[in-house]
Amino acid sequence: MPTYRPGPVSLILAVLVALFLLLPLLAVIPVSLTPSRMLAMPTGELSLRHYRALIEDPRWIDAILLSIRIGIVSSAISTVLALCFSLGVWMFQPRFTAALVGFVLLPMVVPPVVSAITLYFLLTSISGFSSFFGYDTWLGVAMAHSVMTVPFATVLILVSLSQLDRRIDLAARGLGASVWERATRIIMPNIKFGIVTAALLSFVLSWEEIGVTLFITSVNAITLPRLMWMGLRDNIDPAIAALSVILIIITVLVLAVRSVVARQRGGH
């Protein structure tokens, strides 16, 4: 428990920063309620027409369903690959581990736009052979998202493995358990929280991915962020404000639940 507390000057500065951080999130609320067809502040009457547009316009529904499908597939791919890799690193501690982990983390540290042009190259090359897997297909987008999210999944699983007591595994090994038994019955049950977190983070990152998606889709694989992007660039569509409000509310609720759960866990 720190005994050195921030003084009044620190507090005032921190409040200013906090306002700066929250202001744009609050600003979308009035815009989402405007009766106007363009981006504007509501003057007088409020309207829910932009929320209705989200439900009634099939483009939004299609984009949401596509984003969910891509998110689930890419999160499954990246979680399984990251889990196997991390188990290999932890159980066998092979030589060159640092270099191999560094290689796996590359898509996380390379500027996203460079990853985007790289994946554009990959998918346009694949398109030469296959029409349902490649540029502007949902499977292509799911694979590209796996490339981008797998470093994050790997980091999370490696961190939860690093907190595991090696002696449990040594005991299982001494008692004659095979590699498969050690992995599935000893190690994985102990890191299931890390695995679930990795899968969730991969899904969220894929759900909101736009930098790479812009490069690898054009008219067919329109994910939700891609549709928002189109609405933002041309004539700003206030339906985006309504959607943003909903996404912000979901985020706040999830964070609130998480912090309550964390507090209860800490309390025991």
Next chain:
Amino acid sequence: MRGILSDRMGAALLMAPLLLFLVLAYAWPFLGVVKWSVTLPTPGLGQYGALATDPLVQSVFIRTLRIALIVTLVSVAAAYAITVVWVRGSPVQRVVAEFCILVPFWISVLTRAFGWVALLSNRGLINTWLQSIGFITEPLALVRNEFGVIVGMTHFLIPFAVFPLASAMRSLDDRVLLAARGLGSSRMRTFWSVFVPMTRSGIIGSALIVFVFSLGFFVTPAILGGGRSVMIAELIYLRIFQSPDWGLGAAISVVLVLFVGALMALLFRYVRPKQLV
């Protein structure tokens, strides 16, 4: 002997799928991009020569560096102010600070950029309000220029700047601060000559992370810059999709990777990786 062999096999079997996946889906196509940069439109290093002489490309590089530098300074300073309260405040202050940091962090870059459009555009919140109280008659140009880009990027990057600072502040020994106060140093002086120097590694780490991120930023500048304040990443996009000049787009990407790689090498040389997390 048999044990060692099967250990190696096990490790190889478990690690191979991901390594193979990334070699095929990431390393190999990156080499393809490098190949583009030296073969399109004609074989040779012509695109790299063009990079060095093209005034448009140069002005974009300089603008990117300028924006990245300003964003880094402002983000790290702002992050420092809120991190102090997050790490050292009273329990209530901590919860509020954490909320203000994590909510924007988890919200997508598009929603956040859109929030700034809603605030700063001609018919946005700020201009509408300033006009309604009669402070201005014509809307202020707050967006579709460099100012909007800097504001949006700073907003996006503050949470990323917070994490290295927080870990530096958490590991700081309280007794040193209490000793400084006990010896009669004022609050201000304790902060500037004890607290800040002792969190130096966090400041360096957070500045480098923000700087590296801002060099490759695409979405926020494209939306808030409105095509008038183009940064490197948007230039690559335009070269690939609007004026198909894949060779130049690829060459800029290669230069960007080399530059970021050099910065990362610098980071790991001066800051031990442990101090960052």
